[in-house]
Amino acid sequence: MSSSLRLWIQIAHLKCAAANDENGLSRFFSAMLVLHEYNHAGRGRKLLPMGLSRWMRMIVCACIVCAGYLALALEKPLAPPEVGPYWVRPSSEHPAQPVWGHAEGLRVGLWPMTGPRGLLRVYSPYLGHADDRMLNYIAIEPVIQGSMTRSFSELEFSQLDEVDGLRFWSADSPDDATPREPTEPARGVVGHDGDVETLTVYVYVESYRSGAKVVLRLTFRVDRPYEIEIAAFTTEGSRTLASCIVTATMGNYARLRTLHLRGGTRSAFELWPAFDGPDFAPRVCFGLDDLIMTPEGHVVFAATPNEEHPEDADYTPRTFIGWKYYGEVATQVWRSEDPHPLLRGCVNGRTEYWASRSPIPGGIAFENFEMIEPFREGAAFWFGVFPGQGGPLETLESGN
Numbered sequence: 001m002s003s004s005l006r007l008w009i010q011i012a013h014l015k016c017a018a019a020n021d022e023n024g025l026s027r028f029f030s031a032m033l034v035l036h037e038y039n040h041a042g043r044g045r046k047l048l049p050m051g052l053s054r055w056m057r058m059i060v061c062a063c064i065v066c067a068g069y070l071a072l073a074l075e076k077p078l079a080p081p082e083v084g085p086y087w088v089r090p091s092s093e094h095p096a097q098p099v100w101g102h103a104e105g106l107r108v109g110l111w112p113m114t115g116p117r118g119l120l121r122v123y124s125p126y127l128g129h130a131d132d133r134m135l136n137y138i139a140i141e142p143v144i145q146g147s148m149t150r151s152f153s154e155l156e157f158s159q160l161d162e163v164d165g166l167r168f169w170s171a172d173s174p175d176d177a178t179p180r181e182p183t184e185p186a187r188g189v190v191g192h193d194g195d196v197e198t199l200t201v202y203v204y205v206e207s208y209r210s211g212a213k214v215v216l217r218l219t220f221r222v223d224r225p226y227e228i229e230i231a232a233f234t235t236e237g238s239r240t241l242a243s244c245i246v247t248a249t250m251g252n253y254a255r256l257r258t259l260h261l262r263g264g265t266r267s268a269f270e271l272w273p274a275f276d277g278p279d280f281a282p283r284v285c286f287g288l289d290d291l292i293m294t295p296e297g298h299v300v301f302a303a304t305p306n307e308e309h310p311e312d313a314d315y316t317p318r319t320f321i322g323w324k325y326y327g328e329v330a331t332q333v334w335r336s337e338d339p340h341p342l343l344r345g346c347v348n349g350r351t352e353y354w355a356s357r358s359p360i361p362g363g364i365a366f367e368n369f370e371m372i373e374p375f376r377e378g379a380a381f382w383f384g385v386f387p388g389q390g391g392p393l394e395t396l397e398s399g400n
Helices: 003-018 024-040 054-074 392-399
Strands: 087-089 099-102 107-109 120-123 134-144 168-171 189-193 196-205 214-221 227-234 241-248 256-261 264-267 281-287 299-305 330-336 344-350 365-372 380-387
Touching (some): 099 214, 241 380, 299 365, 330 365
Antiparallel strands (some): 099 107, 107 120, 120 134, 134 241, 196 214, 214 227, 256 264, 256 299
């Protein structure tokens, strides 16, 4: 398959999936609108032959999308996760949906759940979202010692599957690195931390071109329904890492615009008062002196929307349905219980939704939202999604 055709299929799949709409016809036309947007912006000319007219390119795109839907229709459906008193875990019948988390709280999933490969999906159905509606994605971006360049889990070409986006797969043990199909997920191990019940699953990432080899340990605690702990480890044969950045990549969906810091709040408008255009606004970072510290010594980096009713936003007619927020507002939080002295909280921003020319209602908003520190084996960050727009300490106290 040519790289151009593969890219068009992935664009179509991403845009169909992002709609989170049970109506296949609606998803089809949503995808076509976005593909038309790509052509209108001139990007299609780089992916399809120059001699084709705009409408001919649209016809080719339509054929690709139809072929994709036919392939999906012939696949065996994935068994839904099992919901217990405390936990959501993948079914023991395969193929199964790779989803883990709280029965009444935050959950995470892997591809082939809706969305691109090479990313963790973050679900928060308690905000009034559908079970498969992502609030955010989390990418894994290691940096090799001596380099300043990140490796991107969702953009690198998979040597295992020959598509863009590295394969993620799950295991019940950190000692089981054998690649497996994502649709044959581990169930996760129920254990205890003192008197608190936990659910733990390991997520392996296919080797990066840089030579980085990473496995994540995901841990849920029954007393923290709105959080997940993410700890990163290198596996055998990995090159030495300078850092392993675990970044929330889709702040634009919730239109996060306010950071909560030790000295007060900072808005996206203050950080980039004049920025405009289709690219990312430059990354801005805050050190330990700027970040909030709890009485327990935990460092907190929190972001909230600046809208009380984001579902009432005025979108342009060309805005893709998958970008239109619904449900309650929430505070998104990164937390480190054992902060490195060089820990930083960082954000970048956008004025247009990713892979489109559709402006974000209200102006620039944060896109990537992350904590960064020098790599330490097993160092963990907690990511949380708490209902409401309270300050971070108030949010943490009310959510746990």
